[in-house]
Amino acid sequence: xxxxxxxxxxxxxxxxxxxxxxxxxxxxxxxxxxxxxxxxxxxxxxxxxxxxxxxxxxxxxxxxxxxxxxxxxxxxxxxxxxxxxxxxxxxxxxxxxxxxxxxxxxxxxxxxxxxxxxxxxxxxxxxxxxxxxxxxxxxxxx
Amino acid sequence: xxxxxxxxxxxxxxxxxxxxxxxxxxxxxxxxxxxxxxxxxxxxxxxxxxxxxxxxxxxxxxxxxxxxxxxxxxxxxxxxxxxxxxxxxxxxxxxxxxxxxxxxxxxxxxxxxxxxxxxxxxxxxxxxxxxxxxxxxxxxxxxxxxxxxxxxxxxxxxxxxxxxxxxxxxxxxxxxxxxxxxxxxxxxxxxxxxxxxxxxxxxxxxxxxxxxxxxxxxxxxxxxxxxxxxxxxxxxxxxxxxxxxxxxxxxxxxxxxxxxxxxxxxxxxxxxxxxxxxxxxxxxxxxxxxxxxxxxxxxxxxxxxxxxxxxxxxxxxxxxxxxxxxxxxxxxxxxxxxxxxxxxxx
Numbered sequence: 001x002x003x004x005x006x007x008x009x010x011x012x013x014x015x016x017x018x019x020x021x022x023x024x025x026x027x028x029x030x031x032x033x034x035x036x037x038x039x040x041x042x043x044x045x046x047x048x049x050x051x052x053x054x055x056x057x058x059x060x061x062x063x064x065x066x067x068x069x070x071x072x073x074x075x076x077x078x079x080x081x082x083x084x085x086x087x088x089x090x091x092x093x094x095x096x097x098x099x100x101x102x103x104x105x106x107x108x109x110x111x112x113x114x115x116x117x118x119x120x121x122x123x124x125x126x127x128x129x130x131x132x133x134x135x136x137x138x139x140x141x142x
Numbered sequence: 143x144x145x146x147x148x149x150x151x152x153x154x155x156x157x158x159x160x161x162x163x164x165x166x167x168x169x170x171x172x173x174x175x176x177x178x179x180x181x182x183x184x185x186x187x188x189x190x191x192x193x194x195x196x197x198x199x200x201x202x203x204x205x206x207x208x209x210x211x212x213x214x215x216x217x218x219x220x221x222x223x224x225x226x227x228x229x230x231x232x233x234x235x236x237x238x239x240x241x242x243x244x245x246x247x248x249x250x251x252x253x254x255x256x257x258x259x260x261x262x263x264x265x266x267x268x269x270x271x272x273x274x275x276x277x278x279x280x281x282x283x284x285x286x287x288x289x290x291x292x293x294x295x296x297x298x299x300x301x302x303x304x305x306x307x308x309x310x311x312x313x314x315x316x317x318x319x320x321x322x323x324x325x326x327x328x329x330x331x332x333x334x335x336x337x338x339x340x341x342x343x344x345x346x347x348x349x350x351x352x353x354x355x356x357x358x359x360x361x362x363x364x365x366x367x368x369x370x371x372x373x374x375x376x377x378x379x380x381x382x383x384x385x386x387x388x389x390x391x392x393x394x395x396x397x398x399x400x401x402x403x404x405x406x407x408x409x410x411x412x413x414x415x416x417x418x419x420x421x422x423x424x425x426x427x428x429x430x431x432x433x434x435x436x437x438x439x440x441x442x443x444x445x446x447x448x449x450x451x452x453x454x455x456x457x458x459x460x461x462x463x464x465x466x467x468x469x470x471x472x473x474x475x476x477x478x479x480x481x482x483x484x485x486x487x488x
Contacts, residue, residue, distance in 0.1 A: 066451070088389055091474065093180050093206060095225050104179035104206040104474055106266055106292075107224035107248030119248060119267055120290070120309075 044131055044138035047071055051135060053078065058094040058101070058112070061139070069128055069139045070094055070101050072112040078132060080139040081114045081125040092125075101125065165235040165485040172439060172482045173234075174446055175219060176455060177203075177210040178472025184210060184219075185455075185471040189439050189480065192457050192467045196487070198237045203230070209251045212481035213258060219479075220261055222249035229263055229274060235485040241279045245272045251293045251477065255318060256300035262316075264291035264305055271305055271314070273321055283321055287314035293335055297342045306333030306347065313345065313358070327363045329356065335394040335435070337403075339419070346403065348391045353378055355394060355405055371407045371414050372426045378409055393447060395436035402460050404445045406433035413447050413456070415463055425463040429456040434476045448475040 047061035047069060058072040060083060068083040070092055081101065083092040090105035100117060101110040108119035115124050129140040172189040175198075182200035184207070187193065205225035212219055218240065219232040229249055231240040247265035249272075254261055260282075261274040270284045271291060290309030297304060302324070305314040313327045313336070332350035338360075339346070345358040354370040371391065378390075393406030396418065403416040407426070413433055414426045430449025433456070437446050444466075447456040453475060457467040 091180060093182075095205065098225065100225075102206055102225050104208075104224060104476075106250070107206075107208075107227075109225075 042138050044140035046136050047139050048137050049135050060094050063141055074112045078130045078137060080128040080130040082128055085121055086123040087121040166488050167485050170482050170484045172480060174478060174480050175210050176448060176471050176475050176478040177207045179206050179474045179476045181473035183472050194469055202239055209477040210479055211252045212479050216481040216483040220252055222252055224248055234483045237487050243274050243279045245281060253294040253296050262294050262303055264294055266290055285323055288312055288326055295338050297338050298340050299342055306336050308332040334392055337394055337396050340400050348394050351390055353390050371405060374412045374426055376410045392434045393436040397438045397442040398440055399442040404436045408432050427458050427465055430454040435478055437478050437480055448478055450474045450476055
């Protein structure tokens with residue numbers, strides 16, 4: 001049985017390998033992921049790989065059922081948001097040209113921090129936890 | 143001899159190549175164009191075969207299309223795009239963009255003027271109606287019409303344009319000849335899809351939180367009746383943000399022959415069919431998830447319902463009052479239109 005401290009070291013080691021392999025993950029993201037990777041298995045849903053999500057890009061992915069997520073890579077930091085507009089609950093899309101999260105119902109727009117940029121949404125997006133393991137991005141439904 | 147054969151082969155090859163890019167003249171045929179708002183493309187469906195024959199790709203449309211309507215001769219599609227605040231005109235013959243015009247905010251449901259010189263564009267986030275000249279491709283005027291203008295309908299006389307406001311809970315009436323706001327008719331809640339009776343005496347409107355629709359007398363500007371949609375034996379689910387339940391019903395249409403009113407029950411995935419003008423419920427038809435829009439074949443044999451949550455289209459026989467086909471279309475299908483065209487790409 002390993003102690004929490006050992007688990008954390010192991011996790012950091014694994015993540016260090018990931019960084020070396022991908023060369024694109026920021027240190028802040030590493031520390032945020034460490035405790036999650038110390039667990040056995042993955043608590044989230046695999047939504048893509050980091051090599052397909054270079055800095056400045058985003059994607060929309062299913063989390064199963066009606067749930068989906070928008071995942072963005074902002075200067076090496078991967079963030080995930082629940083892809084549901086806070087205006088009327090429509091599913092959201094990623095506009096690659098604008099680098100904005102957009103609503104296909106009434107035109108609401110969110111930036112890559114989930115903040116409302118324009119349109120009728122009354123509140124920012126709900127952020128989900130994004131975890132990276134061996135180049136695969138997992139999103140955790142809270 | 144061999145050179146002649148080579149020339150003939152060359153000619154045939156050129157002809158074959160030309161066919162790849164040139165539109166083909168056909169016997170005039172009816173098509174349904176379905177805007178897939180998340181996918182950014184448009185599914186083209188033949189009528190009455192009800193087959194998806196083509197897709198106008200995201201590279202032509204894109205940017206989350208909201209509405210798609212057709213010119214009356216079927217040559218042009220007008221598409222409002224939410225992400226980039228514009229309207230584009232697309233040729234049905236080539237399925238390429240003809241022109242685009244920027245509008246001063248987020249454009250929603252479009253309507254053409256009777257002479258098709260003007261395109262009326264409600265600007266949801268600015269409370270405006272933008273009037274676009276289809277010849278010069280310019281916004282020629284804008285006017286304040288209320289908060290959250292969403293749908294537009296031309297009255298059958300062609301003298302009045304009606305604009306449903308989602309946030310100020312009313313219907314604005316604009317005089318077509320002068321582009322002047324005549325009045326605003328208050329309604330109990332946000333105005334969703336609506337239609338005008340053929341004699342322009344009544345307005346039928348779906349409201350944000352009503353499982354049904356209201357009937358407004360356009361002489362007294364007051365609600366005279368509320369019609370509850372059937373539930374098909376189902377309990378209406380509680381409103382949750384995750385399932386777009388803040389719009390209970392979306393999709394209301396009057397068949398071209400004036401005999402049927404069709405209303406979507408978006409919460410529970412059904413479409414109700416009423417006789418007109420007596421408004422008797424003829425039946426309800428289970429469709430896909432979150433039905434969003436209704437349109438018709440020109441012979442009034444079929445109603446088409448876009449089911450945006452499962453990316454399908456329901457084909458409903460109005461005579462039989464049943465779903466006769468369900469087609470897979472693109473992602474998040476919403477608005478759609480039928481039109482008859484004589485040329486389309488191979």
